[in-house]
Amino acid sequence: MSKIAILYCKRIQDHSCIACAKCYKGIYERNGEFARYDDIELVAMTDCGDCPGLAVPRMKLLNEVANNLERPIEKLHLGTCIKLAMETAECPIDYDHLKITLEKKFGMDVVLGTHSY
Ligand code: SF4
Ligand code: SF4
Numbered sequence: 001m002s003k004i005a006i007l008y009c010k011r012i013q014d015h016s017c018i019a020c021a022k023c024y025k026g027i028y029e030r031n032g033e034f035a036r037y038d039d040i041e042l043v044a045m046t047d048c049g050d051c052p053g054l055a056v057p058r059m060k061l062l063n064e065v066a067n068n069l070e071r072p073i074e075k076l077h078l079g080t081c082i083k084l085a086m087e088t089a090e091c092p093i094d095y096d097h098l099k100i101t102l103e104k105k106f107g108m109d110v111v112l113g114t115h116s117y
Contacts, residue, residue: 005073008045009081011085011089023045025117027042075108
């Protein structure tokens, strides 16, 4: 069972995908970036920390909560919404830099994207 968490874009969550229904469906169907897993345990979903790219302090808080609840996060997905924000809406997140920082700081794998719908 892979324990995953998902970050969504604070600016467009509930606008591009209402109630994150697309990621829940994607997990159920092992669609898109979820195809790599046999079993998924969704530990948490939360926002990116907002512009201008405050994902590191956000993940520090989330990681502490997950560890305190004895549900450590193994894989962190940046939602497809964040990927789209980076590609089309001038999101300030530098994915390559953020991935290295989060993997070093918190020891979790970081993946860009979630569902493909
Ligand atoms: S891509 Fe996923 S995390 Fe982002 S808003 Fe859509 S359902 Fe939510
Ligand atoms: S930093 Fe990027 S992902 Fe986060 S709210 Fe701003 S545009 Fe969205």
